[in-house]
Amino acid sequence: MITKMTHVNIYVLNQDSALDFYTNKFGLKVIMDVPMGKDTRWLTVGTPEQPGFEINLTPITEDLFSKETAEALRDLVKKGTFGVGVFTCNDVYATYEELKAKGVEFTKPPTKEFYGTEALFKDDSGNWFSLAQLV
């Protein structure tokens, strides 16, 4: 029987820049940072509020993908093809104001929907997420 989801991949253009975005701007904490080969680290981040769930910042390198795949994937990520997931918070207006002050790019300000209040933002690679306060 399946119990939990523990890891999820986000494909990023550059691990250093993603690390800066997800920790310094977005406010997550590094969980694992293990060097694996020349351009690649096993780099995961998460929130202390949800122990046991790690977001794996996977770099699109030719270490991990064929040249062709890496190029295609990089283009798709940059174009904002992938809506990766939903982050929830206690107070979406406060979180929105704070993240905006720290330079996170929002594509939609907090908006009331039938399921809660939701804003949309992008990471430094082009992946986009929902930031929501669910009712």
Added chain:
Amino acid sequence: MHHFVSQKFNGSKNTPKMINEQYPKIYLYRRLVQAKLFIDAHYLDNIDLDNIADEACFSKFHFIRQFKNIYRKTPHQYLIFVRIEKAMELLKADIPVSVVCYTVGFESLSSFSRLFKRVVGIAPSTYLIRQQIIKTQIVESPLAFIPGCFAEKYGWLEK
């Protein structure tokens, strides 16, 4: 609170309803967020929380109540939380307990240790040792920390 802010910052009665409801609230949020960011930036100084309330144009008790509404912690509790989080980061980087204590703004080692233990569950010295052990293990056998499916997909098991 809505009333107070509306009076002060949004006097016009002809503003569309949406703006009337949202804008004052956003103004209030911005002040609270600024206060929170101030604590984030100055946690190691001797922060006077009364000053923050003044700068955010709140009475002290109103400020504490509003802050707690948003962050689920009073400004003081939040300040302690930030200091302990930072302490954990520094201990992970192998900085000695006594240095960490003063670096994150505590004035006495005993009050730091007591608070750390209350929040984290173990003493800072124990935390430091555990982190050192984990680090050694990661260097010795990194694959033990990576789910096998990922390691296999990326060919790390062969190396």
